[in-house]
Amino acid sequence: MRLLTTASLFVVSIVYAGPGKNDPKVSKYVDKSNMDLSVKPGDNFYQYVNGNWIKNNPVPASKTRWGSFDVLREESSQRLRTLLDESAKNTGKDRKTQMIGDFYASGMDSAAIEAAGIIGIKADLDRISDIKNLQAALTEVAMLRTMGYSSPIFRFGVQQDRKNVDQYIPQVNQGGTTLPDRDYYLKNDPRSMRIREAYKTYLQQLFSLAGEEPVKAAASADAVMRIETALAKVQYSRVEQRDPYKTYNKFAIKDLNALTPDMNWNNLFVQMKVQAGDSVLVDNPAFLKTADLLLGVLPLNDWKSYLRWSVLKSSAPYLTTPFVEANFKFTQVLSGQKEQTPRWQRIAGLVDASLGEMLGQLYVERYFKPEAKQRMVDLVNNLQTSFEERIKRLDWMSEATKKRGIEKLHAFTKKIAYPDKWKEYEGLNVSRKDFIGNVRRADMWEYNDMINHMGKPVDRTRWGMTPPTINAYYSPVNNEIVFPAAILQSPFFDFGADDAINYGGIGAVIGHEMTHGFDDQGRQYAATGKLEDWWTKEDADKFKTKADQVVNLYNSFTVLDTMHLNGRLTLGENLADLGGLSMAYDAFTKTKQFKENQKIDGFTPAQRFFLSWAQVWRSNTVPETQAQLVLTDPHSPGMYRANGAVMNIDAWYTAFNVQPGDKMFIPKEKRTYIW
Structure with a gap:
């Protein structure tokens, strides 16, 4: 999702791992029953890795798409439901529980909502x-x-x-x-x-x-x-x-x-x-x-x-049922969703959007493992080192621009799990009997909180996502990468998995957000976050030429009927995928697992790395939503995120013996190497 000043992973859907103490006989992280082994990896890598999973996991009636990320989001919703149900029953515990519980209870009180009209x-x-x-x-x-x-x-x-x-x-x-x-x-x-x-x-x-x-x-x-x-x-x-x-x-x-x-x-x-x-x-x-x-x-x-x-x-x-039904009926035309999302899930999402840092505190207390934060710090640092080494090796960039790029990389602020300072929502009143009033008062509080920034120092401690969010983002004006708590949990952080799975999943996610600082938009911001040109003209021209190659590749992908991807709209995310996967692979090559090169369940470490990457993006999407996303979403659909990035990475060709004649084959001299 690309906001006014942020770039996010958006549809994170990851099955990945941790440090690498896996028993070579254990293969739960790559399940062959989810693969379609009748497809050559070089013809359609996404289908090869995910074909049977896609066939066996249709979109539920209350959803518009269903993939690894959606499964995880469903689990996160259930966790929020538990917290909200408990809060609604124990509102006298403290102010935080009172506000969360009353807001949720008001949204679940359909009789009061109907009576209010x-x-x-x-x-x-x-x-x-x-x-x-x-x-x-x-x-x-x-x-x-x-x-x-x-x-x-x-x-x-x-x-x-x-x-x-x-x-x-x-x-x-x-x-x-x-x-x-x-x-x-x-x-x-x-x-x-x-x-x-x-x-x-x-x-x-x-x-x-x-x-x-x-x-x-x-x-x-x-x-x-x-x-x-x-x-x-x-x-x-x-x-x-x-x-x-x-x-x-x-x-x-x-x-x-x-x-x-x-x-x-x-x-x-x-x-x-x-x-x-x-x-x-x-x-x-x-x-x-x-x-x-x-x-x-x-x-x-x-x-x-x-x-x-x-x-x-x-x-x-x-409002009342007729309003809600009219709203959903129109939404159906846009999205193709067959059934309304359950009421509890809609209200849980609303409470997260309205009181996210209160609810986030409960979420972190109950579900977040502190050791995941330290492991994430280590991984971010590993990827940052890999990125710096890659910048130094670039053959198309001058030393002057390299120096400025490395300065920007070193200036990254890293926010992991949850804010150091929580919002207290001072002055916000929540009533157990006034749902629409709660919605409006929360919106007004958020508006007032925003305008109160004027004339004050910029608060760089603020977060643009709540802790229960399974996503991540980069902010160019703050030059920061942010990873909420919900992305730092099983199966995101499974300490029993091998490094190949880990680096192909969360490693590529970290690299993705880092690369946003150097994509076609992010590269225009300096280390301080200022919109300022720090490139030589020659280097900028070379970058644009390479970026245009990526645009042309994604323009060639047909998503639905005759609808092609808009490679210019999706350029930033495509560059982030390519850069993130490239630096994650570099970082992975330094691990003991890669160097020992032992197979697990028949796959080499390099193969498992790329299998993990492709598993990230497996999903089914209803046609109506897919058509809307092609027009509006700066992210490519899952198949093209999985396939488009690997088509420009030499190590993938080697790992799966991809040869001329395979449908995804690009001659080495025509592959795009940027970051």
Whole structure:
């Protein structure tokens, strides 16, 4: 998942290991019954390693995909359920348990939710209906943002300034649409048109459920579609959004006011409770200019419908059964999910998202093994050493750029397991009898916590993921790699497994996050986290040439029907996979297991390393979700993550005797070697 300032592994799905004291007769880490040995490794390595597992593990009805990672996430959910059930029964124990237990209990109290109806959002809907002019509508845009509703028109946040990372700055970005990507509004292929029709139906359903007569609900739905389509037309594509310079446009507030005459940003910032200073960052100035023009030409009633929609779509999953069912029915069209996720699991995920560092404390106390943290530190250090050695050996990079790259590598901050300082959620009130109120108050608390950064020193101790998250990420502005506690557990950390499994799994994960600091986006940030060019032009040109080779390889992969991967959109993750796997293999070659070269269950250490890598990405995905991900996800699907990386690693060819004529074979002189 790529956020505004982070790059994550996203769909981590790992079966891997620890230090390497495995009995050679034990083979539980590579189960041949999961493999399809009728497939040549050089024809489709992913299928060779995972073919029978894929055949025997269809996607459950309540999921949209199912793989190693999803199995682990399911186990993590069950752990959270245990903690939440206990907390709900023991709310008098302490403040932490009280808040977690009451939030969870309120979400599980379906009778109270049904009885409340839409009372939790009625005041907001009525206030919007009473809007009399455009300036009042803009005041509502600001107010809804402070209340935690889905941001109308634009996205707003307070984040680090990419060119001055020791300061926070207000940032205004393109937004205002509901569908997952602008192309859903603009393309006229059958799938996009079907989704738009389903979206119109969903719009009408929610307006009707909120009390509008059918004719009025249809008119409101049309108004929302007109506004969102107009906004989509001027949004940057997902590839354009990956350019940190294109999306860095600093405005003095007076100049931003001149760009958008109907939007007075001095007033908007005050209404959004932000002391803005004298400047603001904008990702897409043309978008804001067009949005401002739309404000002046579209009827006020259209904007009132659009603002009501912001309230309705943000609240639908937390209201009565008709709202929840309408929301899921539309989601089905987008994702192909057959059954609703169980209520307990939805609420558990919501509590994790809302009170993640409180719940994370309970998770760590119950399930985290402290020795895993030290083992992870050792592995990270091993991979860092491997990366440094690889940089020094590069034949395409000058010594000057190598020096700066190594400085950046040494400057990595490593966050492992859980924060040193926990959020206390001071001032947040949770009621056992007010579910939608809890959701809104938690969102408001998070918003206030964010804007309170303004004028304060940058807090580099903060985490972007909660401890129960099975994932990892790299932040370029902090130059940090982060591994939450949930990724540091069995089967992620199985101290009985051999090094081949370990380095092919978590080793490649660590290397993946490190490489994000040097992918097509991350390489543009210096050791301090500042967006700053530290490359010679010649080296940068060579990098771009090599990166284009990776783009072309992934562009050639056909995922679904005639849908090809977008190698430019997925470039950062593909580079991270290739770099991470390469340095993990280098680190593995230093182990005793590799040097002794003894087979386990018929496989050499090198083979087991690559088998472990491919097991990471095994998964089944329903076609609707797969099609959406091809359009929106910066990560390649599992098969192409497994296969694409090894196709450029010489050691894989040697390990499995891949020869010319095999479908995955790339001649050595055409393989891409970057990091």
